[in-house]
Amino acid sequence: MEKITVEAVVENLQTVIDFATEKLEARDCPMKTSMQLELVIEEIFVNIANYAYHPETGVATFCMEFEENPSAVSMTFIDGGKPYNPLEKDDPDTTLDVDEREIGGLGIFLVKKNVDEISYEYADGKNILRMKRFF
């Protein structure tokens, strides 16, 4: 398992993305999938950075594990912030027109659209979000 722990601030987003894309490239993950996973990582990491420890700060850990036949990557985000299950949030209604559309809720929706499996657990004082994507 590959793992990185950083202070959960938006300024560290690129560090986590670079860590992930390097591992995905090494495993011959298709460019398109890699870009979609970059979006997934951004949305989760930014959520943690903006809300988990607010108004204080704390750390986030990102883990990756690869499988073969079929090729897949499991990604886990762990933070010690306020308990928050992003999967409980309702999906935005993508059929509404501009005036009715709300500014928000899009991040986790994009995450769900771009992974094959996703689950949340709160254990030992930590938010644990696990995701899996086949490629």
Place this chain on the structure above:
Amino acid sequence: MEIKKEQNGNALTLKIVGRLDAGSAPELSKELTTSLNNVTDLTFDLAELKYIASAGLRVLLVAQKRMNKQGSMKLINVSEAVMEVLEMTGFASLMTIA
């Protein structure tokens, strides 16, 4: 991200170059709050935008809401990767894409 501005009377074209993510979206948001006065025709040229995340979508939605009140807005030269995100979120049918 880089923003290239081209103003022609009441028409404003903003060319967004690079990535529109959580790090750069506030900059575009700030640009829009100051430069949309008297603009009736807003165009985002996205030819060189290679990545958009929800923070960027939110800025586009705010701009669209504002332009609905004072004129019109369109997106041009949208790349395949960005288009995919616009389609996933229903933004593709919400906005004028030329």
